[in-house]
Amino acid sequence: MPKPLIKNGKYYVPPPDDGADFKAMFQRVVAAGAGRPVDRAGFPLSQWTPELLAEAISSIDINRAAVDLRTVQLWFQDNERGISADNIRWLARIFGCGDPDASGAWQVEISAANRRLAAKRKRKSFAQFTEDMPSVGRIDQTGLQSDLAGKLEGGGRGDHERSLAKVAEALFIGTGSLTLPIAIWTIGGLLWLLTYIVGVHSVTYSPIEGIAKQVGFLWAPSWTLDRMLFIALCSMSVSGTLTYWKEQRRQLERSGGTGSGANGPWADKLRNFEPSFWTLLFVCVVIVFLVQWTGVYLRPLMRGTIGRAMVDWIIVALVRPDVVTVLEAVALSGLANLYSGFVYWCYFCGLLLLYLVASDYRDIGTDLNLHKSREDQVVLLRTGGKILSGIYRSVVLGLLAATSIKLNAVYLISDADNLLSWLINDTLDLSGAGDTGWGWLEGSPSAFMTSFFVLFITCFTFFISLMKITQVFDVALRSNATAGSGHERRTEDLVRVTRNAGRSMAGVVLVLAANFFLIGQFRGFSVVLLGSVSVALVSMVKTRWRQT
DSSP states (O other), X not given: OOOOEEETTEEEOOOOOSSOOHHHHHHHHHHHTTTOBBXXXXXXXXXXXXXXXXXXXXXXXXXXXXXXXXHHHHHHSSSSOOOOHHHHHHHHHHHTTTOHHHHHHHHHHHHHHHHHHHHHHHHHHHHHHHHHSOOOOOBOTTSOBHHHHHHHHTXXXXXXOXXXXXXXXXXXXXXXXXXXXXXHHHHHHHHHHHHHHHTOSSOEEOSSTTOOEEOOGGGOTTTIIIIIIIIHHHHHHHHHHHHHHHHHHHHHHHHTOOSOOTTOSHHHHHHHTHHHHHHHHHIIIIIIIIIHIIIIIIHHHHHTOOTTOOOOTTGGGGTOTTTSOHHHHHXXXXXXXXXXXXXXXXXXXXXXXXHHHHHHHHHHHTOGGGGSSHHHHHHHHHHHHHHHHHHHHHHHHHHHHHHHHHHHHHHHTBOOSSHHHHHHHHHHGGGTOSOSOOOBOSOOOTHHHHHHHHHHHHHHHHHHHHHHHHHHHHHHHHHTTTSOHHHHHHHHHHHHHHHHHHHXXXXXXXXXXXXXXXXXXXXXXXXXXXXXXXXXXXXXXXXHHHHO
8 A cells, every 4th residue: 555645634655556456455445444544643543434534525515425334335345346437537536635636636536446347247247157168078889978868859949939928129239220121122122113013103083073083102101101201210219218228237137136937038028929910910911912902902813893992002093004914913012012911010029028117127127236236226217217218219200100191091081182182272271262172972991990909009008118127116116215305315316207298108108099080070170190109209209309
């Protein structure tokens, strides 16, 4: 230990610079009484105790947030916990006796010692990992290793087990995070090209005398905005939320959480929900693709009669055979509905993964070990806020997708010439500046039921996830009922901010849901549509900006 000095009436010890990690350095310095007031003989009045050190740090003038006693106690204990960047600053001022130069030197030393502790912890974790790896058994007379034989006899249920749930997860995480958007854009681009080649990208028909109604593919927001924009962006949002949680999950486990939760680790959750992923695949293949294709498109095209089906860029083959033949329409409808089934399988799997993230966060966040330290609790609560924001962005995009489906279907059974003029005239109707208004054609759009199903599942995912995340904040408040005032105040602030944000998000979701049901229900509905969509987009962008 270097020779001590007296600075500002306190016992000063220069930084040791001996290559020790934070724990070893800290124990020696606090035992020497560095930074403590001195008596007349120049010796420190006493050694540091957790209570004395916490009080000294909290009394620093520019330190507005008092340090938690529990955090300081962890520094004194024989563990592998380091120190945060903010607390390094305050501890350096204590050891530097309030002198700027001495405090700066101590801040450099404490930071370096903290890094050495982190490196030591990583080496120890790696060594423990290698020790825990199953040893390779001796090769028996048949030449097979006993460990491998046991795994084969056990049915191969291990980390490399292939399942639909793990395939879905792999498409949303890591290097595969852009796989789904690229696939959606690629197949969608192919469909766009085919409609242009066939000639249904922009095509009109006359439902009644004097009206040339535009039903081209490029004028259908349910195919352009819905799949190519909203669902693709939603898959990217799901990927970001899932990747973030997997990284934070490992950090929370190292901080003291068991990582197991009530339903087991993440891999167990995926395994438990394996039937749900298969159910989604069945729904998208059988209902979204086969039933919708055969019932809505194939039957009318084969019979040659429209019936009560709404005329879109596929059924238009029955009224404009000069533009597209029935055979071409059958091929296009098959590809389009197969594409639709794939896109919505991606979307529903993303919603299910978001639900699993919220459920996993609730299971880990209710572990009381993570609420003993203020630093761990703050990380936990901030993680919950970011997860909620990620789920909210995905949900808003999903609700916009459902809205575009409903909007397109309502337009197709209206007597408007094209989608844009319909919305503009409907807006002008409120001021009396519009034309004579619009009416309805005969038709029974199946898209109403499809869009409602998307709306219901999306809203359900948001509100159940919000409930699960809120449960962690309730546990945080209960665990701090007997904590210090500084700790309790910080936790209450985080809980209050996140709950207020959650209420605002829930309000926007309800506004979008109400707007969905109001589309086409009265003259001037487009004003409500524009207002609700604008509020949703601004809210989503602001949420993203706050998290960055």
